[in-house]
Amino acid sequence: MPALLNIRNLRVQFGNFPAVDGVDLTLEAGELLGIVGESGSGKSVTMLALMGLIDAPGKVTADAVEFQGRDLLKLSARERRRLIGRDVAMVFQDALTSLNPSYTVGAQIAEVLKAHLGLRGSAARKRVVELLEQVEIPDAANRANAYPHQLSGGMNQRVMIAMAIACGPRLLIADEPTTALDVTIQAQIMALLLKLQREQGMGLIMITHDLAVVAEMAQRVAVMYAGQVVETGAVPGLFDAPRHPYTNALLAAIPEHNKGAKRLSALPGIVPGALDRPAGCLLSPRCPRVQERCRAERPALEDGVRCFFPVEEAAHV
Amino acid sequence: MLAFLLKRLATLVPTLIGITLVAFGLIRLVPGDPIEVMMGERRLDPEAHAALVKRMGLDQPLPVQYADYVGKLLHGDLGQSLVSREPVSKEFAALFPATVELATAALVFAVGFGLLLGVSAGLKRGSLLDQGVMGMATVGYSMPVFWWGLILIMFFSVQLGWTPVSGRIGIEYDPERVTGFMLIDAWLSDEEGAFKSALMHLILPALVLGTSTLAVVARMTRSSMLEVLREDYVRTARAKGLSPARVVIVHALRNALIPVLTVVGLQTGSLLAGAVLTETIFSWPGIGKWLIDSIARRDYPVVQAGILISALTFIVVNLVVDLLYGVVNPRIRGGGH
Amino acid sequence: MSAVIEKPMEPPGPLREFWLGFAANRGALIALIVFAVIALASLFAPLIAPHDPIEQYRDFMLTPPAWDQDGSTRFLLGTDELGRDMLSRLLHGGRVSLGIGLAAVMMSLLPGVMLGLCASFFQRLLSPAIMRVMDIVLALPALLLAICVITILGPGLVNTVIAIAIGALPGYVRLTRAAALAEIGRDYVTASRVAGAGVARLMFVTVLPNCMAPLIVNATLSFSSAILETAGLGFLGLGVQAPTPEWGTMLSAARDYITRAPWVVTLPGLTILVTVLAINLMGDGLRDALDPKLKKVS
Secondary structure, X not given: OOOOEEEEEEEEEEOOEEEEEEEEXXXXXXXXXXXXXXXXXXXXXXXXXXXXXXXXXXXEEOOEEEEOOEEHHHOOHHHXXXXXXXXEEEEOOOHHHHOOOOOOHHXXXXXXXXXXXXXXXXXXXXXXXXXXXXXXXXOHHHHOOOOHHHOOHHHHHHHHHHHHXXXXXXXXXXXXXXXXXXXXXXXXXXXXXXXXXXXXXXXXXXXXXXXXXXXXXXXXXXEEEOOEXXXXXEHHHHHHOOOOHHHHHHHHOOHHHHOOOOOOOOOOOOOOOOOOOOOOOOOOOOOOOOOHHHHHOOXXXXXXXXXXXXXXXXXXX | OHHHHHHHHHHHHHHHHHHHHHHHHHHHHOOOOXXXXXXXXXXXXXXXXXXXXXXXXXXXOHHHHHHHHHHHHHOOOOOEOOOOOOEHHHHHHHHHHHHHHHHHHHHHHHHHHHHHHHHHHHHOOOOHHHHHHHHHHHHHHHOOHHHHHHHHHHHHHHHOOOOOOOOOOOOOOOOOOOOOOHHHHHHHOOOOOHHHHHHHHHHHHHHHHHHHHHHHHHHHHHHHHHHHHOOHHHHHHHHOOOXXXXXXXXXXXXXXXXXXXXHHHHHHHHHHHHHHHHXXXXXXXXXXXXXXXXXXXXXXXXXXXHHHHHHHHHHHHHHHHHHHHHHHOHHHOOOOO | OOOOOOOOOOOOOHHHHXXXXXXXXHHHHHHHHHXXXXXXXXXXXXXXXXXXXXXXXXXXXXXXXXXXXXXXXXXXXXXXXXXXXXXXXXXXXHHHHHHHHHHHHHHHHHHHHHHHHHHHXXXXXXXXXXXXXXXHHHOOOHXXXXXXXXXXXXXXXXXXXXXXXXXXXXXXXXXXXXXXXHHHOOHHHHHHHHOOOOHHHHHHHHHHHHHHHXXXXXXHHHHHHHHHHHHHHXXXXXXXXXXXXXXXXXXXXXXXXXXXXXXXXXXXXXXXXHHHHHHHHHHHHHHHHHOHHHOOOX
């Protein structure tokens, strides 16, 4: 059985800035993968490239971007349009701006039902209400006629999720789905996503910068830095024993691991941008374990770690 | 919705009062004795002068005169032309449809092509089409409309002989006046070729008058499209796997047109102003030409009425635009979260 | 730690950054040059014009421009129906048009900004009254308002300036008020106020400099509008009066000469077009350079 998703050496270039600089990812059916990284690490761009939503002047290249065995990059635009929104769907961060303000939420969900499943009229309306109930929106029948600005942030996010699962996708991508929401609502939305994933047996990719969420929910996690995946692994293992210095530093910076300290431990320096990318390992300017080889060569992703000298003992233990 | 309408009407009241004050004050603001101003150079003996003062109510205190004026307005009495002695409202009713026909034709032309060009330019940003459209648009609203009219006459009427130079219809035709709109009247009449003649007479003036508005609408539509295409909900629409046509028309355009609507409302003002110049060039018998002629003849009641009506038209059009805006943009209809 | 990251580039100062943004727009740059040429030519018209603009050469009425076989180098752009040299009239007309435009902008910008600032600083007291009056002025399209004012005051150069200025006033008031209100809510203004700055200082030193960008753009666009309006009024016989040369008045009798002497029609209008176009392109360039929101995403 081929993996649900197989990405090899994905690159997304904007001018001479490599937003995504050689990403490898795999996902099995029904698996929950968390992608973590700071802003600018390329996590969202990777997923947008997968969906085919990167426009000129961005250039997308890869050795392979395979979904259910089919290479997405080789598909025609029309073939790809038949796939996304149906078998692969995405939920975005800010639900209010991601919904069209001039149409009711019901109409926007019905649109996807019509485009992919051919549902119309009362059949579509019925299904819309069912979906809204599935995402736990109270008074679904009436809420379907509301406009996005009439609903709260949490409700809008539920609408987005309903729109995404409407056609029973095999893969759902959630790009920071709760970052813009209140803490209490965050937990609810996360629980909802988890429930839906289990019910529908979907693969779920959760992009977030919140390590706690990943630790709780995901089965596997990929850590990204400056456009590359620097470490992947199963969840409890990676957090207990991180091997990449960056992952190590991330975990060491969590408040819980800094009890009693005067300052949160942090790596000096900043993420390389367009003008200051090192020739060697992208972390080399900041890495506490840096050697000569690191500055000269770029390590490949081997055995889940992109590092010549992986960490043996976690900093926070 | 009704509350919205009433609120908008309420804010208009002071403006309307202000307009009537301006129109009322027009004659009295002209330096000199109002009677002499209106009678022109003709000298009147003191008796006739006093009689006129009494008849026109100029001996009353100003607030009373103003109330009288407004009272007459509400009855549709716009005064009497000094030149023709006919009621202004009668002459106005005869000439207004011509201006409306011209302005409507210009608006249809401008909005129709303006939207088309603006959307195309917005979709293909940076392309040759985009640059060409924007270049032409900038030239379009930098042009003096009266000169543009002369140039087009020079080219199409004189050189090529395709269009006539003046008037609303060939002099050989005389359709019965039913609506006052020459196109409709010519269509309704039985005269052979009348409609074609009316159409040919309308094309050039409408084109000339509409050019500036076309340019503004094209620019506005393009920049609105560019903004909307960057919005998150357009990205969502594409992520839903919808066809590009649907993304552009149903999602992007629907929202991009909203600010264009406001611009169109404002442009009717410049259409009214442009009509004054266009009618002069093409000898189009509308209120613009009538206004200019009246100023030259010092026919102040006509000028007063013309100013009042133009302002009123502009206010009404913008009110309609405001209401349409409420219809088209769910966010301001109320019932927000 | 080794320093692989080089020293960050020095960000350019505000003036240089503005110029870089402006000059990147080729159209705006060309427009600036063209406008400079026109402005200088108009300024030095008395020195460079070959003839007196109001002198009529009765023997040379309707002479074609020099490139036509019937033309002569004595009248490079030909003569009009009264035998007056076109080139000289266009040059002197430039002084009139550009002069009126500049004067009208000054006469509307300065009071407009004052009123806008007052409306924003004394919101409860003054704003409704000021804005209502502006609404009344706005109820009339610009040209019709100018016609109205001319009807009262009579035609002529000075009255043209007044008429146009009145029409442009509400634009500045609204713009300044909106920009000032946006700034007044910000912390730096509160900080100044708490530090004891008086209203005048707050208005002119603290808030106004931060509202300059949209004002400058609007001033450019209203400059070009003023030129078009002046020409329009001149064309209708309501603006600058004969024999003073003005581009619009030069066109008012031109209709009769479309066939016989097309240069009488094309040249003055073309001059208006090129001048207004140059100013509008500069305005576009200014707007793109000054408004950070519109900066192109690379």
